[in-house]
Amino acid sequence: xxxxxxxxxxxxxxxxxxxxxxxxxxxxxxxxxxLMLIILSFxxxxxxxxxxxxxxxxxSFNNYIKLFTETKFLTWYGNTMLVSVVxxxxxxxxxxxxxxxxxxxxxxxxxPLMNLMLILGMFPGFLSMTAVYFVLRxxxxxxxxxxxxxxxxxxxxxxxxxxxxxxxxxxxSLDEAAxxxxxxxxxxxxxxxxxxAKPIIIYTVLTAFIAPWGEFxxxxxxxxxxxxxxxxAVGMKSWLDNSTLMAxxxxxxxxxxxxxxxxxxxxxxxxxxxxxVEGVTGGSVKG
Numbered sequence: 001x002x003x004x005x006x007x008x009x010x011x012x013x014x015x016x017x018x019x020x021x022x023x024x025x026x027x028x029x030x031x032x033x034x035l036m037l038i039i040l041s042f043x044x045x046x047x048x049x050x051x052x053x054x055x056x057x058x059x060s061f062n063n064y065i066k067l068f069t070e071t072k073f074l075t076w077y078g079n080t081m082l083v084s085v086v087x088x089x090x091x092x093x094x095x096x097x098x099x100x101x102x103x104x105x106x107x108x109x110x111x112p113l114m115n116l117m118l119i120l121g122m123f124p125g126f127l128s129m130t131a132v133y134f135v136l137r138x139x140x141x142x143x144x145x146x147x148x149x150x151x152x153x154x155x156x157x158x159x160x161x162x163x164x165x166x167x168x169x170x171x172x173s174l175d176e177a178a179x180x181x182x183x184x185x186x187x188x189x190x191x192x193x194x195x196x197a198k199p200i201i202i203y204t205v206l207t208a209f210i211a212p213w214g215e216f217x218x219x220x221x222x223x224x225x226x227x228x229x230x231x232x233a234v235g236m237k238s239w240l241d242n243s244t245l246m247a248x249x250x251x252x253x254x255x256x257x258x259x260x261x262x263x264x265x266x267x268x269x270x271x272x273x274x275x276x277v278e279g280v281t282g283g284s285v286k287g
Contacts, residue, residue, distance in 0.1 A: 034262075041256040063256040072227055073257055076235035081264075083145055083231065084212045087152045091208040094156040096201065099163035100189055104175060114160075121158040126217055133221060143226055148219055152212045159207070166200040167193065202272050210265060232261050 036054060044060030067073050102114060132151060133142065141147030170193060178188045194201070216233040223229045230238070236257055239250050 037255050037258055040252055041259050043252045043255075046252075063252045064260075067253050067256050067260070071253070072230070072235060073232075073260075075228055076230050076232045077260070079145060079229065080213060080232040083148050083152070084209050086149050087212045088205055088208040090149070090153040091156040091159075092201065092204050094153070095159050095163050095204050095208070096194070096197075097189075098157040099160045099167055100193060102160055103164045103167035104172070104185075117158040118161065121155075125155070129218055129221055132218075136222070142222055143224070143229055145229065147222060148212070148231075151218060151222075152215070156208075163200050163204055166197060170196055206268060206272060209268065213261075213265060232257070236261075 039055060041063055042059050042061070043056035044058035044062060045056065102110065136142050136147045136151070141150065174192055174196075175188050178192055183191070214233060215231075216237065219231045220234045220237065223231065223234055227235065227238070236254060239254055
């Protein structure tokens with residue numbers, strides 16, 4: 001019996017080692033492009049994009065200095081940060097309120113409305129890009145960050161499904177007890193539901209921030225012409241379109257910009273990782 005137990009335990013240990021080994025290899029493969037990007041951002045020599053070596057012959061911070069002093073990167077970065085923060089606030093509020101209403105209230109056409117939003121969310125947004133552009137042009141919101149904020153926030157309610165699923169795990173008895181004590185729906189939502197929904201709030205904030213931060217297609221369609229209105233994605237793409245800039249050493253500056261752009265997302269994920277996982281996989285009340 002003891003030998004059988006030891007054999008089983010040894011097999012489990014071997015399978016665990018194999019699993020971890022495979023995961024480590026996958027992680028290393030996944031990290032290689034990011035490590036290359038960081039290494040290239042510190043390359044001091046002007047070798048251009050066609051260099052046939054990876055590790056710099058001369059390490060330098062000049063690419064970062066050039067990025068912040070000789071380009072409009074800080075302007076683009078500020079535009080992107082402004083749009084992302086405003087969209088995050090608006091989208092989080094809209095998603096939380098919509099999800100709470102669909103989770104707790106019962107009204108006619110509730111299920112058809114949920115199904116309609118779910119189906120519409122399956123279609124890629126660029127299908128309506130041309131129509132949206134002409135509408136915004138008529139109200140003078142092209143070449144305008146307010147137009148981007150409006151478009152990014154407009155369909156926020158259709159992202160209700162994950163947040164609603166979380167609210168469904170919160171016992172309705174809490175709502176009923178508070179209503180018996182005289183609390184309004186507004187009070188129940190703010191004082192009872194939201195404190196219990198911290199994981200899903202964090203998840204909503206993260207997803208709301210990531211989308212406009214890295215979005216390129218619609219912003220490139222909207223913000224043509226004026227470099228001062230570019231977002232980071234549009235501005236950096238304009239460098240790639242200029243072969244002269246790439247030949248003059250802007251490839252390594254581009255790598256430095258990519259590293260700087262990745263910092264907010266990386267920091268948010270590292271800081272809020274535990275809540276992010278709980279928001280997707282967990283519930284609000286345990287036991």
